[in-house]
Amino acid sequence: MNKEKIDVENMFQSIYDFPNQMEEAIKIGKNINLSKKYKNINSIVLAGMGGSAVGGDLLSLIFGKYLTVPFFVSRNYTLPNWVNERTLVICSSYSGNTEETLSVFEEANSKKAQIIGITTGGELSSRLKKNSLDELNIPPGLQPRAAVGFSLIPLMFLLKRILDIDVPLESILIDTTKLIFSLREKYSLQNSRNNSFSLAQKIYKKIVVIYGETGRTDKLAIRIKGQLCENSKMLAYTNEIPEMNHNEIVGWENNSDYFDYYAVLWLVELESHPRNLERINITQDILKKINIDQHTINVSGDSFIERVFHFIYFGDWLSYWCAILSESDPTPVTKINFLKSELESRDG
Known part of the structure; x- marks a missing residue:
């Protein structure tokens, strides 16, 4: 599979250059x-x-x-x-x-x-x-x-x-940028040593449900969902712990003939609330009993900010590799452009 032939507009380079973008953004912020x-x-x-x-x-x-x-x-x-x-x-x-x-x-x-x-x-x-x-x-x-x-x-x-x-924002962001620089060679490899690629191999043909934790990874779930939708051209949805334990968990009951089409991603933070961590573990056990395809994503980083950017970077590469495996150019968003043009034609 030749990613260069698929990725015509070179989204690869935009993701690869993200730590460089962070460096430039720090300069903008400081000034x-x-x-x-x-x-x-x-x-x-x-x-x-x-x-x-x-x-x-x-x-x-x-x-x-x-x-x-x-x-x-x-x-x-x-x-x-x-x-x-x-x-x-x-x-x-x-x-x-x-x-x-x-x-x-x-x-x-x-x-x-x-x-x-x-x-x-x-x-x-x-x-x-x-x-x-x-x-x-x-x-x-x-x-x-x-x-x-x-x-x-x-x-x-x-x-x-x-x-x-x-x-100490600047020093934290400098450390964060160093971390992201250290990850890009690994995540840009198209082989099983790259866990963003190996996960993409498991989910790219599925509808993805991403569960985060309120106040820790819920917004990261939204980011990764958006990247899977736009880059990978895949349907993806999000919810968060503990709220999903009060409604959505029951939804994993009927229409079980369709469950094979789903993959669940759990975004688990190092500093999760202890009770939410228990909720995640119990919910994973519930879904395991009905054979739901589940994958846990946790990332390294000495500070919360480092881990936030690590989640972002991992999710970007995950969406990229899903696009390549589906042989879809990650860059074009044809339906969004069509929708905008239709809105313009109906303006006023």
């Missing part, structure tokens, strides 16, 4: 120049879709224990009613032309919220400049889902600064 002072913030909204929204999810995951104000990720055309002049609204759109994010921008502006944008350009950049608002510029040229380093790391520096979060 953020804000023209305004952001005071009396009592809530934060990150508005974005797709990979940009996942950047917000991961931001809330990483800084969860440090945040002293509510953090909400908006994946919609509108804002919650409680947004006001004390709300920091971060509008994140890689292209700058995401219509839902532009709609939120206008509403945030009308509510006199404190607005910052992160984008490569486009209409969002134009509106930020027109209103003399701060803008974090990130490099263009990538698929938005492949630019998670750019959509996440500068915002980590931004929140640390605005909320005065006491964490």
Whole structure:
């Protein structure tokens, strides 16, 4: 199987270069120049879709224990009613032309919220400049889902600064980047010594259900689900422990003729809540009794931030290898492009 013939637009290189992207994103974050002072913030909204929204999810995951104000990720055309002049609204759109994010921008502006944008350009950049608002510029040229380093790391520096979060962020991210550099030769190999490739061999023909843990790996499950959908062109779904123990677990009962089509991935963190770890173990036993194909993913890393980025990187490679095994070019998202063109034709 010749991956070069399948991966026509070279998604391989985008994933391989992710630690380089992290290095550049750290430089961007360190050199953020804000023209305004952001005071009396009592809530934060990150508005974005797709990979940009996942950047917000991961931001809330990483800084969860440090945040002293509510953090909400908006994946919609509108804002919650409680947004006001004390709300920091971060509008994140890689292209700058995401219509839902532009709609939120206008509403945030009308509510006199404190607005910052992160984008490569486009209409969002134009509106930020027109209103003399701060803008974090990130490099263009990538698929938005492949630019998670750019959509996440500068915002980590931004929140640390605005909320005065006491964490040695730069040194942690430098260590994290070193870890990701150390992994890329292994994960880029198309053989069984690469556990992202060997797992892909087991799941690429299946519908994937990813279970994370609330507050630890739930947002990572969303990231990996999105990568499997877009890169691998596979159906994938997520839920989280402990919530799934209160409903979805019962769903693994009827329609058992279809269970062979499913694979379950468990994202297990080194610092899981002890009771959630017990729940995971018991749930795995329940699914084992009905012969569900299950795989546990746990990753190395000295800090939680290191492990978050390790999960991201593993998931990206997993989705890449699933695409190659299915002989699908990982880059094109034909159905998304068709949907956007149809929406444009029906505008107004």
